[in-house]
Amino acid sequence: MSQPGQQFVADHVAGLPRSGIRDFFAIVQAMPQAISLGIGEPDFVTPWHIREAAIFALEKGKTSYTDNLGLLRLRREISTYVERQFEVSYHPEREVLVAVGVSEALDIALRAVLNPGDKVIYHEPCYVSYSPSIKLAHAEPIAVATDAADEFGIDPDRVMAAWEPGVKVLLLNFPTNPTGGVTEKAKLERLAKFAAEKDLLVISDEIYSELTFEGVHTSIASLPGMRERTIFLHGFSKAFAMTGFRIGYACGPQALIEAMMKVHQYSMLCAPILSQEAAVEALKNGAPAVAKMKEAYQRRRDLIVRRFNEIGLTCHSPKGSFYAFPCIEPFGMSSIDFCQGLLRQEEVAIVPGTAFGDSGAGFARASFSTSYERILEATNRIERYVGSLG
Amino acid sequence: MSSVLQLLLEGERLDTAQMAQVLGLSESEIEAEIARLEAERVLLGWRPVLNPARAQENIVRAVIEVKISPERDGGFDRLATRIARFDAVESCYLMSGGYDLLVFAVGNDLREVATFVSERLASVEGVLSTATHFMLRAYKEQGYLLLDPAEGSDKPSVSP
Numbered sequence: 001m002s003q004p005g006q007q008f009v010a011d012h013v014a015g016l017p018r019s020g021i022r023d024f025f026a027i028v029q030a031m032p033q034a035i036s037l038g039i040g041e042p043d044f045v046t047p048w049h050i051r052e053a054a055i056f057a058l059e060k061g062k063t064s065y066t067d068n069l070g071l072l073r074l075r076r077e078i079s080t081y082v083e084r085q086f087e088v089s090y091h092p093e094r095e096v097l098v099a100v101g102v103s104e105a106l107d108i109a110l111r112a113v114l115n116p117g118d119k120v121i122y123h124e125p126c127y128v129s130y131s132p133s134i135k136l137a138h139a140e141p142i143a144v145a146t147d148a149a150d151e152f153g154i155d156p157d158r159v160m161a162a163w164e165p166g167v168k169v170l171l172l173n174f175p176t177n178p179t180g181g182v183t184e185k186a187k188l189e190r191l192a193k194f195a196a197e198k199d200l201l202v203i204s205d206e207i208y209s210e211l212t213f214e215g216v217h218t219s220i221a222s223l224p225g226m227r228e229r230t231i232f233l234h235g236f237s238k239a240f241a242m243t244g245f246r247i248g249y250a251c252g253p254q255a256l257i258e259a260m261m262k263v264h265q266y267s268m269l270c271a272p273i274l275s276q277e278a279a280v281e282a283l284k285n286g287a288p289a290v291a292k293m294k295e296a297y298q299r300r301r302d303l304i305v306r307r308f309n310e311i312g313l314t315c316h317s318p319k320g321s322f323y324a325f326p327c328i329e330p331f332g333m334s335s336i337d338f339c340q341g342l343l344r345q346e347e348v349a350i351v352p353g354t355a356f357g358d359s360g361a362g363f364a365r366a367s368f369s370t371s372y373e374r375i376l377e378a379t380n381r382i383e384r385y386v387g388s389l390g
Numbered sequence: 391m392s393s394v395l396q397l398l399l400e401g402e403r404l405d406t407a408q409m410a411q412v413l414g415l416s417e418s419e420i421e422a423e424i425a426r427l428e429a430e431r432v433l434l435g436w437r438p439v440l441n442p443a444r445a446q447e448n449i450v451r452a453v454i455e456v457k458i459s460p461e462r463d464g465g466f467d468r469l470a471t472r473i474a475r476f477d478a479v480e481s482c483y484l485m486s487g488g489y490d491l492l493v494f495a496v497g498n499d500l501r502e503v504a505t506f507v508s509e510r511l512a513s514v515e516g517v518l519s520t521a522t523h524f525m526l527r528a529y530k531e532q533g534y535l536l537l538d539p540a541e542g543s544d545k546p547s548v549s550p
């Protein structure tokens with residue numbers, strides 16, 4: 001029997017699956033003593049100088065709306081930062097939009113460009129929102145699997161093979177949540193060439209880019225000819241440990257930013273001014289804190305990857321992000337059964353790989369955004385658990 | 391800086407076996423590095439960082455500005471070391487500016503510290519003057535904030 005009100009829910013919303021993470025969250029929430037490696041955010045608090053800037057802004061009475069696109073001061077800082085970090089320049093007055101996190105930036109980008117029935121190619125396993133956001137924009141998601149043999153980098157041949165008439169957008173996320181996958185410049189160049197051939201728009205979510213531990217991060221937007229067909233998404237949540245500020249941004253050619261601005265102004269109006277003020281401070285003076293946090297993540301990564309491999313969970317060393325993605329296939333259980341068993345038996349939470357798409361089957365995501373002690377204790381318990389599986 | 395020292399400075403309480411796991415070294419390598427740090431007096435000791443308000447409520451602390459006259463050979467060192475040797479002195483630094491030594495002193499009560507200053511410190515030959523300031527309250531101790539309420543986190547334990 002359907003619940004009261006159910007008859008009013010739109011078909012395309014009713015058809016969305018509940019996030020696998022939410023289901024898992026409900027179980028973990030009831031076990032306060034469990035060790036969670038399921039957290040998709042930094043364990044650091046936002047650096048004090050950034051919080052202090054928000055407090056100061058509040059004291060000064062900065063409580064208004066801002067320009068729909070965001071404070072011009074912030075857009076200028078973003079423009080400078082993006083040019084320095086990613087080698088692509090955007091005009092602060094016309095080509096930068098400040099949004100409520102990359103979450104909103106992605107949503108309005110998709111809604112601004114997709115017509116009903118358009119198709120979007122993205123790589124999987126991926127951030128849980130991608131497929132639902134595409135569907136909410138009345139478009140059709142096409143997942144391209146990435147796999148462990150390639151350390152979850154993208155295979156351009158597979159992308160090309162997945163192409164079909166109606167594909168309009170290629171959605172990329174490197175470094176990747178949940179796999180920590182990155183991609184080499186040569187592959188990006190092939191994808192860029194392909195995008196030009198098929199006249200595709202690329203939406204590139206580079207939210208973990210500062211947390212690249214090996215090699216240099218290249219933005220596809222910086223490749224020749226790509227600036228005009230790329231929406232570059234970035235934010236403050238991960239590198240600056242500012243998840244709760246809910247602030248991010250999009251950069252792109254004027255026509256696209258303008259289209260996104262329409263959706264944004266009628267749905268969100270603007271990002272919160274206090275968060276925008278904090279973001280200005282983050283870009284101006286946050287680099288040392290980001291570098292320090294990155295070093296900490298890298299040491300924790302080395303530890304967790306070593307422990308996983310020691311205890312028989314094959315795990316590549318993620319080149320970016322704060323997620324390890326060990327393989328649990330040899331134990332012959334589904335990802336969900338493996339993770340639920342682990343939670344029940346040893347009170348350790350990791351997230352089943354299938355929460356990030358079907359191609360996450362046989363894997364689980366373990367966030368190493370936590371202390372050494374917890375990583376050690378959790379991996380010791382996982383060792384005991386896999387021992388018990390015989 | 392050695393990776394072992396860096397790990398110690400991060401301040402997590404880890405035993406040698408855990409440190410070995412974190413750094414991917416053997417336990418004997420960790421032991422050897424710690425022994426070296428101690429031998430070279432890079433690492434002076436292993437005292438915990440305490441919250442003065444909780445662990446040492448009755449202890450009285452003072453900072454004392456001390457003016458001394460430098461000596462012909464040896465400058466301030468001999469006299470500074472003489473002062474630093476007193477049990478009541480926790481730390482002692484040579485400073486630039488309006489005075490020479492900054493001395494951190496402790497005692498079980500106000501009188502004890504006052505007695506130390508007037509009878510021991512001030513009477514050391516070469517000490518010209520002292521100015522004693524008693525500490526009233528600690529807000530941050532060696533990097534640890536003390537007034538932050540130990541509040542529960544609203545952070546979800548699993549998130550995308």
Ligand SMILES: Cc1ncc(COP(=O)(O)O)c(C=O)c1O
Nearest residue numbers: 101102103127177235237248550
């Ligand atoms: C790949 C990816 N994109 C976007 C987001 C959302 O970021 P924001 O906090 O900026 O909305 C996340 C958060 O987990 C993420 O992992």
